[in-house]
Amino acid sequence: MTEIYLLRHGDTGAVKTLVGSTNLPLADSAYAELESTGRLLAATRFDHIWCSPRLRCRQTLAAVLPDAKAKIVPELREVDFGLWEMRTFAAISAEYPDEVAQLAAWDETFAFPGGESIASFLARVAALRTRVMRMKKSDTKILMVTHAGVIQQLLCGWLGILSRHYLLFAAKPGRVTTMSIYGNRGVLTGLNLG
Numbered sequence: 001m002t003e004i005y006l007l008r009h010g011d012t013g014a015v016k017t018l019v020g021s022t023n024l025p026l027a028d029s030a031y032a033e034l035e036s037t038g039r040l041l042a043a044t045r046f047d048h049i050w051c052s053p054r055l056r057c058r059q060t061l062a063a064v065l066p067d068a069k070a071k072i073v074p075e076l077r078e079v080d081f082g083l084w085e086m087r088t089f090a091a092i093s094a095e096y097p098d099e100v101a102q103l104a105a106w107d108e109t110f111a112f113p114g115g116e117s118i119a120s121f122l123a124r125v126a127a128l129r130t131r132v133m134r135m136k137k138s139d140t141k142i143l144m145v146t147h148a149g150v151i152q153q154l155l156c157g158w159l160g161i162l163s164r165h166y167l168l169f170a171a172k173p174g175r176v177t178t179m180s181i182y183g184n185r186g187v188l189t190g191l192n193l194g
Contacts, residue, residue: 006144007175008172008174011118012024013027019081020079022086025055034063037175038064038172057147079121080115148171158181176194
């Protein structure tokens, strides 16, 4: 069995705004909110700590486990929203109604204008799941510091839920979701802990 700890980065202060590839730092208020998460994670010895390359994830890891040695894993980065980056969904819906409808239908051929396609994003997340499943050692504990979209798709994949149902899971900033992985399937053991 492999135990997975999925930590969403702390709050950036970007409210109702799509933030993917922008390298936003954590909001000042995020650090106090991360203290309880730090206490939760400090009680666990991790065999692997993987972190998204984005600044907000690296700052989150430094806040919760200051002495941790992490591997930067590019596959853990959030989807690239392209021209929609740093814009509100209301503004995007007004300017791109056809594209928003295509996204809402979860058409995997859809690509964010100037950004990543859903198919590419899902393939990247699937590669992460495969990487975990190929690990030889049993009883492995892995901490992944990442983004809401990645967490949602990892959960869908391991729980055998269609990717379009990702909104079933609300990964809160600075909180941990845990799973036990058996082969290629998982059991959700905790949501938004910390």
